Structure formats: C-alpha cells, structure tokens
Amino acid sequence: MSARGELRGWADVALIPVLNLVVALLVSGIVVLIIGESPMEAMWIMLKGAVGSIKGWSYLLYYSTNFIFTGLAVAVAFHAGLFNIGGEGQAYIAGLGATMTGLGLEFLPWPIVIPLAVLMSALFGAFWGWVPGYLQAKRGSHIVITTIMFNFIASSLMVYFINYWLRPVGKMAVESRAVGNFDFSTFDLTGAYIPSLRELSLAIFGYRLPSSPLNPTFLFALAVAWAVWYLLWRTKLGYEIRAVGANTDAAVYAGIRPQKIIMVTMAISGGLAGLLAVNEVLGAQHRLVLEYVQGAGFVGIAVALMGRSHPVGIVLAAMLFGLLYQGGTELSFAKPEINRDMIVVIQGLVILFMGALEQTFRPWLEALFFRAED
Amino acid sequence: MLELFLGAETLSSTIRLSVPLILACLAGLWSERSGIVDIGLEGKMLIAAFAAASTAAFYNNALLALFVAILVSVGFALVHGYAAINQRGNQVVSGVAINMLAAGLAVVLGNEWFKEGGRTPALSSEARFMPIDLPGLSELYNVPVLGVVARIISGHSLLTYLTIALVPLTAWALARTRFGLRLRAVGENPHAVDTAGISVARLRYQAVLIAGVLCGIAGTYISTSLSASFVRDMTAGRGFMALAALIFANWRAWPALWACLLFGYLQAMGTRLQGVKFAGVEIPVQFINMLPYVMTVVLLAGFIGKSIPPKASGIPYTKDR
C-alpha cells in the first residue's frame, strides 16, 4: 500500500518495464564481465548484428513473429487471471495440425491449403490449451501444474508421431516430409508451403534479398495482435475475460460464468500459441522437425510480462527479444567466449525482474516522483 | 521376461534414477508445506549439477563439489525466497525465471571455463561419488535370490544412501518436531502462526533453504554420480517430474519415496524397452515416458483419489485480511 497514491499511467506502463529491463541488462552485463569480456562491446556487436543490416533485421523480425504469437497466448490467459505455462506444448502439438493438413491435402491448391493449415494449427493448439482449461474449470486441477504436465506429454507424443507416422521410410533425421514446395522461377506453389520473403522477392521482383526465414507470417502476426486487442477491448467476450481476471466475484455478480470463460480463454490462448506453427513449420522449415518450438513458448512469458499484456507492448517486447536472439547469435559467432545461451540468461532475468520482483523498485520510484511533485 | 521387468539390473537402475527425484521431491515438499510453491526445482538442480561438475573438474574433490553445489543452489533458493517472501511476487513466475537463469548461466559459464560448448570435462573417479559395495553384501552376489537383493541394494553411491535416509528423517521432523509442526502450520494458515507470535517469513526462509540444500545434493548426484560430467539441460525435466511425484504423494514424505521409485522405475523401463518387441509388437517408449505426467494429470483432475495441496501454498502472506 502506498501512502501517497499510485504512479501515473505512463510511469506504470513505460517507466517500470524500462527500468526493470535496464536492471536485467545490467546484471547480464555483470555476467559478461565475469566471463572477462566487455559488456559494452558485446552490446554493440549484438545491436550491429541485429539492426545493422537487412539480414539482421530479417532474422529479428522472423524471431519476433514467434514471440508475438506466444506472448499474445500468455497475455490473453493473464487477462483472465490464468497462467498458461503450456505455450511450448500447445505450439508443438499445433505443428502436427499444420503438417497433417499440408501433407494430407497436398493435392489442393495453395489458396485453400494454406488457410486450412493455419486454421488447423490454431485448432490443435487450442485443443491442447482447452483441456487444461477444462480440467481447471470442471475438475479443479491447477492450470499451472496441468500445463507443465501437458508440455511433457506433448513432447513425448510428438516424438512418437514424428518417429512412427510422419518420418519418411529410410530417412535418418527425425522430421516429416516437406509440407509443400515452391519453385520461384515458375511461381509454382504446392501444398502448405509459405514462401519466404527472399523467395517471394526473387519470384516477383527478381530481386535477391539476403537469405533468412522471414516470411509473410510476420504481417499475419501483426494482424493477430490487432485482433487480440480488438477481442479484449472491443468485444463482449473480451470484456468478460477481463472481468473474470480482474474480479471473479464481480463477474459472477454480472452473470458471467467463470468456468466457461476459463475454458474459452485457454482455447484462445492455446490457439494463439499454435499459430507459431504457421511461422515455423509452414513458413520457415516447411516440415515438422523434432523439438521445433525451441523454448519460444517460454519466451512468450517474458514477452507478455515485458509487454504488460497489451498487444502493442507485446509486439515491441517480441521485437526486443527478436533483437536479443539475432544479436545473440551474431555475438556467439564474433565472440565464441560468449555462448548464445546468454540470451536465456537475459530472458530469465527479465522474467525475474518484470514478473516476480516487479514491485521492488516501485516504492522507490513513487517516493522519487512525489518528492519531485511537492 | 521377468528379468527384464524385475531383474537386479532394472531395479538397481530404478534406484539410481529415483535418487534425484526423491531429493527434488523432498525439496519441493519442504518448500510447499511451508506455503512456497517451487517450480524452480529443475533450475536449482541444474545449476547445482553444473557447480558440482565444475568444482570437481577444477579441484578433483567430490566432497568439495557437493559443498559448492549446495552453496550455489541455496543462493538460487534465496533469490526465490526474496521474491516470494519479501517482495510477495508471483511464485510461479519466479520459479520459471530461476529455471531459465540456471539453464543459461550453466552453459554460458561452462563454455567460458572449459571451452567445450557448455560441457564440463569428464571427471575422474576421485572427483565423483562412486558406487560403494556395502560390506558383507558383495559375497552374496552369486547366491540365488539373496544375491539379486544384494545386487539391488548394494553398489550405490554415498549420496544414494544419504537420500534414502533423508526420507524417514523428513517424515519424522515434520511430524514430531516443533519446527515441523510450525512449518506445516505456516503452509496451511500463516495467520494462525503469526498470531501465535511466530515469524512467518523466518519459517518460510528456513523451508526455502532446506529446499536449496536438497536440490544441491540432487544436482551433485546427477553430474558426479549418475554421470561423470555436466551437459546442457542434463536434469531433463526431473524437477517437474518430482513436482508430479509430490502431487502423487499428497505432500507426504513416505508416499513421496514410493512415487519417486515408481517414476524412477518407469524411466528405467523407458530405456530398457527401447526396441523390445512383445509378440511381434513394439511398445513405443514415448508412452512409458509420458506416463508419470499423464498419471499426474488424471490424479489432479480427481479421477482417481484426490490430492490436496497445502492450503496457503503460492499465496503471499500479508497481515491484513
């Protein structure tokens, strides 16, 4: 409880996240110092690697696409007062939906297959989120534990599916057949193959972009972010989701059924996480690869916390993490002493300071502010 | 067939695989019985495994490795304690952060110190907790039946026997000591503890510290006894499986032992059944691997029995009601 009142809106929305980010980066800088490298130099290499070239930007945006989806997934659940740690599993299972549609309906023209594959990604992810939602709403199981368990179940299940059902006979790598193909010389697009921007620009303009997996899904992610904003603040369902999250008793008073909202929200959340499959499976790797999610589901937690669960904040935070991922890769090339996992350290610190220690600097900031105002 | 399912080798490996689960499960038990949810068991074990393997690689001393691992794990536990107790932060978020921090730091530091991409060098036997043959039992190895039993219970490391001893100790301490009584009370109703004039924060810090120590031992076991070096993500979800076992055990020490042995057995079988065919059909091991998690989900949903967590777990304590 603050004796003097709350911080102003903008400080709450922008200053605290930035301050927490700075602290997280400072601590990361200390880790770099321990390794015996210069934090400033490391930061410079990361920045240059991520935003100093078109290639850097392409990778940055490609990574952000994943993080926008998983960040939105976590945020939507947050708004209903739910903590969905299961984005990782939901995205993984969604890959199955995307791949099965791509492989099974390969004979259909791409304007039909791609939307179907997108839909199936969302539906598979939604299902994997809905089940824990159902178990919480109807059976009282705690969503955090259930979604953690579902990550592991998904992981085993997918090894099974890829190994026993999707891996072509005789192929060593644990991955499915390609979900489609694109021949840019003839503009011949088959299956659920979403071409990269590089391929598209070659096919349409004959212009050669630097190689990167960036594909139109990035624009789709921006549209989805807008849709989530619309859902939460411009629809009745969104109102109900936020009401349940903010005050369940008041929601019940208003005739909203929290159980229904929990299930619906978890399905939406899972569906959003599932869209990661569109970027990765359809757009980047064009096949289902073992462990393809690679922790993006967990990055979503950091992104949602950093972005204050608002789609605009999430897009910005996702780009920041895109920068860290791309910059981190460049850094590990330029300085092998600093492993790429440095990003994971930063991620952990961001979650720690943004999420669990969020209030640490608040009293201090408030004191500062009110003294300034006196 | 019987040899495959219940042979000395299977059961002995069940025990080996159960040890880290039991330690982490007891860590979770102490923490959660005091009202602090600990998703960060995995991270604490991982960083401890790394600390142990690094120390052992530098100084060739297993006991020193254990000591350093416990220190490091306790350090991480204190971060969690500070976030959960002083800052009243979200305990799940804090746990997730600890897991990431541990996973990242271990690889980054390991890469810098040993230049093997996050691995630590293979440890010599002085630097490890090696199997010890219990006196008197090795002579029995070739005796029928008794020999099997002897081979199951002998030939484990010091840490294994320590772990087994910790189970009754935990059960006894919780049930019979003042500390145990207060700790159980603080996880159920911290207000009752506070009005009795006992510090809630102090009790919870003690619990978090115990969890740190136990995860430290678990990590040491994983990198210096179960294997002979640290590799990235080597805890492989054991912290979460321990949480599952904790739910299965209904937050009690003895049932925790059985649940961990069961999960350890499933892990052992998962490895041993790889590629084995029954009547011409191969059972995909993935289904055995996911069994502990599926069982936990089913149990949590109340389809079989009911598991009731400590009432105050995960809820930050504030005086005002």
Next chain:
Amino acid sequence: MTPSTTPAIELIGIDKRFGPVHANKDVTLTIRQGSIHGIIGENGAGKSTLMSILFGFYQADKGEIRVKGQPLKIRSSSDAIAHGIGMVHQHFMLVDTFTVLENVVLGAEGGALIGPALAKARETLTHLSQDYEMDVDPDAIVGELPVGLQQRVEILKALFKGAETLILDEPTGVLTPDEADHLFRILGQLRDQGKTVILITHKLREIMAITDHVTVMRRGELVATFETKKTNVEELAEAMVGRRVLLHVDKSPAKPGVVVLDVKNVTWKDKKGIARVDNVSFNVRAGEIVGIAGVSGNGQSELLDVIAGITRPASGEIIFEGKSIGQLADPRHLREEGLAHVPEDRQHRGLISSFDASESGILGWHYDESLGHGFRLDRDKVVARCTKEMAEFDVRPGNPLLKSSKFSGGNQQKIILAREIARDPDLLIVGQPTRGVEANERELGLRMAGVMREAA
C-alpha cells in the same frame, strides 16, 4: 467476583493511522480485572484495530498500554501472549488439518520435540473441559469440527498459553443462538474464575446480556463507557450512531400493486452446512419499498445473493414475476426479466476497480445489444452511456475514463445505482444502501428509491 483494584488493562491515548484512515483517535480505556467488558460500535469504528494493537498485531503510533498497572511495549503477539493476553479472532486462527492438540500447542511447544507438549496439553484440556463446560475431543481434526467447537478450541488455545485476559472479536457472528448462549455461559464461568474478558461486538443484545461494562466507539473515537446495568439499548444505539436512531424520511404513502417477488421458505446453507438463511418467507409488491432489517451478519447478505440468483437455496422457492428463480437460475436471466441488484459489497462486487468507470458502468449489462451488435462492444456507446448516467446522477468527477477505484465511495455507489436503475427494472435489490456514503449522498440514495417506487 471480587474485582481487584488494579485494572487488568489500561489503554492510554492510543492513536493509530493507516495511511489516510485515522483508525484510532486518542483512545483511553480502562478494563477492570475479573469483568466482562464489551466494546461496541458500527463497522469501521476502530474496535478491531484497538484490540489488534493490544494483542501486538499492530503497533500504535502513540499511546501507552498497561497490563496490571505495568507499562508495557507490546511489539508482537508473542509479547501479548507472554503477558497473559489471549485473543479469539473473528476469523479463526486455526490450522484446519491439525488435531485439536496440535492447534493448542502451536507456539507453546516448550522444546524442540512436540511429544511432551502434546501430552501436557491433553492433560490441561481435560482439566479445562471439566472446569468450563468445554468438551472437545483432543484428537479431532479441527477442520471437521462444527464452528462452535472450533471457537472453543480457540479459547482453549488462549487458556493453555496462560491467558488472564481474553479478547473475543465478534465471537457470535458465526454461531447459532444455542451455540452463542453456550459461549456466554463459558465466558461467565471464566469471569467467575477471575479472568478478564473483552468482547467486541456490534450486537446490542449480547452487550446487555453478559457484559459488566460497555464502551462505545464511533469513527475511531471512544464515545463513552457505561456500566451495563445503568444503561439501555436506546442510549447505546444513539451513542453508536451519533444521532437519534429513529430516522424519518418524508415519503408519500405507498400504493402496493401486484406481487413481484415471492420468497417461500428459503433456506441457504454455507459450506459447513450451517443454515445462514433459515426458512425465510415474504413477498414484495409493485410500488412498495420493503426493508430487510437486522444487524449485519444475520443472513441478509446471503438472502440477497439467493434472490439475485448468485447462489442457490438449499430448499424453498423464489418466484419472480410468476417465474421460479430456479428456472431462470442465473443473474443474467434475472436481469433480463427486470431484476436489478446493487450489491452490498460495492467496491468488491458492484464494480471492477481496475476497469474505468464506463466499463464498470455496464457490468452485468455488457452483453446488451444497445452496446454493440452481436459480439461487438462499441466503446463509443459504452462511454456515451456512462457520460449520460454520470450527468444524471451527478457523479464527480464526471470522467468516464477514470479508473473505478479513483472515485469516492459515494460516487462509486452512484455509478452502480445509475447502472442498475437505467434499465427501468421491476424490482431493485439494494444491499446496505447507505454504507460508506456521506450524509447528503445517503439522502440522494433514499430519494432515488422513492422515485423508483413512484415509477413502478
């Protein structure tokens, strides 16, 4: 009953603030040893804060506490316990999963192992239960005991720790009348054994029935202390409220019409199976205002929840405009049928404090077609509606984009009232219409109710 000359407790000039709230203003109070001393006052009068300070749960900003003439600093509950002060809180401080014995020894274990303490507690409990009509099975799990027995465990806990002075905070709120009588007998026996009892309550009946002295508090201040024998209910009530209690509102005579709401033999039980609403029947006609009176905690809130469809009765039937509420079942359908509800706990249920006023202003009506077609929620319409309602009801500040929590209690009340009345309901349920509302706003609320009646 021979009160010694040194008072059991003296509180001198106790002052306590919580931020802007001045919970205790310079309170001075003396409590005689071997007596039952009542402290009475409305919600928020500062009774519980004062006792929490005595029990070391909070520290006073100013003032002195003396126990048996000795000035003391009570910094924590353990200090209070060490000086023979015990407290039975309104919400029991029991560990539900523990046995009675384990609960009793918690905090008084006497050593690192609890075995000896448990044995000692078992023996003490036997004595105490013989002395004071307090039979409790020492090995019962507390959570499985009925509330009356749980309260007895709380008293035993305090006595086991050597309490000479026992504070009870609203002890009868959760008890049946029988259980309450039993409790009073126990308290009487405690007094006869020379113990001092402080009873915090807002029920006048209890004060008159068992106390020797009574102190009245209002808005953090001590109003007066009476000898119970020499006062009466009217005098106490007036001291509590601070004005004549018979409130007179100018109103036109009612012209009751058809029956709108018919409540038949409704019973509602809480989680522990205690009937908090017990076989209640009444009806409400169009054009009349029906008051449900009673000291809070007697089941009015629960009754309102049942009528509004938020909880379901264990038995009985409620007919609203010819339809059984059992069929309509949820608050949304009831609203559509013309039932509006201003909940008692406005800050917690009537609005969502983190939402802006315009969003709180549609709570419960948010699905209405007039706010957007189909799934859409038209923000402009939501804001426009709120702006209009704010003007009509003179909500200040009249800013629909301000967070709900930033309005004063009275203005929050108006936002809710405006929302509920706007749809021209056939029946308006209002819980505690004047709670937390300043006098002039109170008047407005009552006038609005009058307007409603005319319109119905």
